[in-house]
Amino acid sequence: MFALALTNGLVIGIVYALTALGVSLVVGIMNVINFAHGEFYILAGYFSYLFAHTLGMDPLAAMLIAVAGVFVLGLVVEYTLIRPTYGDDMYSLILTFILSIVLQSIYLLVFGPYPNKPPGWVKGATDIFGLFFYGNQRLAALGAGVAVIALFFAMLKLTWFGRMIRAASQDREMAELNGIDTTRLNMFGFGLGCALAAAAGVILAPVFPVTPTAGTPIALTAFVCVVLGGMGSMSGCVLGGLVLGVVENLGAAYVSTGYKHLFMFLILILVLLIRPAGLFGRREA
Amino acid sequence: MLTIEGVDVFRGETQVLWGIDLTVADAERVAILGSNGAGKSSLMAAITGLLVPRKGTVRLRERSLTGLKPHQITHLGIALVPEGRRVYKGMSVRENLEMGAFPRRGRPRLKETLDRVLNLFPALGRRMNQGAGTLSGGEQQMLAIGRALMSRPELLLIDELSLGLAPRVTKEIYAALDGLGAETTVLLVEQNVELALKHSGRAYIVESGRITGQGRSTDLMNDPNIRRAYLGM
Numbered sequence: 001m002f003a004l005a006l007t008n009g010l011v012i013g014i015v016y017a018l019t020a021l022g023v024s025l026v027v028g029i030m031n032v033i034n035f036a037h038g039e040f041y042i043l044a045g046y047f048s049y050l051f052a053h054t055l056g057m058d059p060l061a062a063m064l065i066a067v068a069g070v071f072v073l074g075l076v077v078e079y080t081l082i083r084p085t086y087g088d089d090m091y092s093l094i095l096t097f098i099l100s101i102v103l104q105s106i107y108l109l110v111f112g113p114y115p116n117k118p119p120g121w122v123k124g125a126t127d128i129f130g131l132f133f134y135g136n137q138r139l140a141a142l143g144a145g146v147a148v149i150a151l152f153f154a155m156l157k158l159t160w161f162g163r164m165i166r167a168a169s170q171d172r173e174m175a176e177l178n179g180i181d182t183t184r185l186n187m188f189g190f191g192l193g194c195a196l197a198a199a200a201g202v203i204l205a206p207v208f209p210v211t212p213t214a215g216t217p218i219a220l221t222a223f224v225c226v227v228l229g230g231m232g233s234m235s236g237c238v239l240g241g242l243v244l245g246v247v248e249n250l251g252a253a254y255v256s257t258g259y260k261h262l263f264m265f266l267i268l269i270l271v272l273l274i275r276p277a278g279l280f281g282r283r284e285a
Numbered sequence: 286m287l288t289i290e291g292v293d294v295f296r297g298e299t300q301v302l303w304g305i306d307l308t309v310a311d312a313e314r315v316a317i318l319g320s321n322g323a324g325k326s327s328l329m330a331a332i333t334g335l336l337v338p339r340k341g342t343v344r345l346r347e348r349s350l351t352g353l354k355p356h357q358i359t360h361l362g363i364a365l366v367p368e369g370r371r372v373y374k375g376m377s378v379r380e381n382l383e384m385g386a387f388p389r390r391g392r393p394r395l396k397e398t399l400d401r402v403l404n405l406f407p408a409l410g411r412r413m414n415q416g417a418g419t420l421s422g423g424e425q426q427m428l429a430i431g432r433a434l435m436s437r438p439e440l441l442l443i444d445e446l447s448l449g450l451a452p453r454v455t456k457e458i459y460a461a462l463d464g465l466g467a468e469t470t471v472l473l474v475e476q477n478v479e480l481a482l483k484h485s486g487r488a489y490i491v492e493s494g495r496i497t498g499q500g501r502s503t504d505l506m507n508d509p510n511i512r513r514a515y516l517g518m
Contacts, residue, residue: 160387167373167384174371177333179359179388179436 003131005253011138013245014145015204017238019218020225022196024237028169029189032082032092036100037197037222038215044070044198045210046111049118059121063202067195074194078187107212115209137206144203165189224268230281239279286311286470287440292341294331301327302494312467316481317474319491325474326368329444333365334358360388364438368445370429374418378409381417381428385435402431405461423454443473447480459484478515482506
């Protein structure tokens with residue numbers, strides 16, 4: 001039972017980490033907390049369901065188009081809703097909160113309250129070291145999540161865009177003085193943040209179907225990951241996601257599934273008591 | 286190269302600069318002197334576009350900088366070494382320098398410029414892969430200057446180079462700057478008046494947001510009023 005819960009935890013944890021990276025990215029670059037983050041996750045799930053199931057596209061192509069679609073929507077949201085609010089973080093907080101409610105209502109109208117599930121990429125199950133059989137779809141989700149996270153970190157480290165993001169996250173004004181158009185960087189950073197949520201969405205939707213309101217707990221968990229890992233630390237964010245995923249599933253296996261979210265906050269409170277800046281967070285001087 | 290005419294600058298609703306006139310010619314070294322809060326840094330901010338003048342013009346080679354964003358001004362060839370250095374502490378020395386070469390004018394010549402910067406500050410070469418946050422204050426200042434030079438600026442603005450540095454380190458950095466050559470014009474803000482006059486050809490004196498004096502640095506050095514007010518002699 002331990003090994004199974006651990007594996008479950010890792011699968012979910014990777015997806016949490018992926019979602020949380022999007023939050024962390026947007027907070028880092030533009031100091032905006034996107035309350036509609038979970039709704040972008042859900043939208044990607046719906047998109048991939050729509051393209052793959054209803055239009056009969058190849059699941060992989062459907063996923064890629066879904067992520068690209070959410071990325072573009074992210075750009076539009078930044079341009080229309082977030083950009084006019086720069087200088088007052090409270091407005092963007094309220095606006096994205098409203099956006100999340102609006103999106104949830106649209107999903108309810110369009111897709112109905114029922115869970116929707118895009119087709120799986122693989123079938124069957126694999127014998128894990130003779131301990132238990134594990135669904136191939138979940139293993140594939142784990143692999144895909146790891147791959148996207150690795151790609152994201154490589155992008156941060158190796159490309160000009162990645163360096164721009166890191167520079168602007170550390171000192172926005174200095175980045176602007178180094179010739180970076182931070183207004184445009186905001187737009188693409190926000191789009192990329194939404195695309196990370198979308199990637200998590202398309203990866204996990206074949207395992208956990210999407211419903212109109214399923215984005216709220218996802219976003220909540222992502223915020224907890226970010227705080228747990230330490231604001232502004234991308235690797236802390238990944239660790240935070242994995243810790244939450246594993247703790248949640250071990251707790252569910254050994255104590256009760258009903259307390260799933262309680263474990264998450266227990267961990268958060270414990271970590272913040274000992275390290276107020278989070279696991280990898282640095283205290284501002 | 287740089288012409289500032291009748292510039293009024295506000296921070297919020299508070300006016301900090303009144304009718305500033307200032308010119309910097311090609312290959313010149315100009316210092317701006319003044320005490321704390323005189324408006325020296327605000328003047329820098331007005332040139333780099335961080336503060337937008339309410340009145341007057343700032344021009345770089347006959348091109349008005351009015352209405353341009355800071356990043357556009359950087360692309361035109363002005364680079365700032367900010368007060369407090371502000372290196373990207375979470376990035377390596379190499380990455381910091383590469384960020385400096387981000388503008389189009391710097392990127393194609395990145396390798397060549399990097400060699401020149403490392404030649405100027407050999408201490409940085411030994412720490413290329415170290416995090417910038419682990420450097421000493423002096424090394425961070427070298428890095429901040431190196432980063433600014435990486436964009437191949439025509440005009441280098443240096444804000445409070447000596448602040449918080451040991452005199453020996455400051456001397457070393459100023460000596461390196463003297464070796465920059467005529468390609469880079471320098472406008473520097475400095476609280477240490479003696480140092481500033483020693484390393485500049487001409488200087489302006491700013492008091493309470495107004496320019497109250499100017500002249501050749503050697504003349505100012507011998508001016509009894511200046512000596513009394515700023516050099517304590």
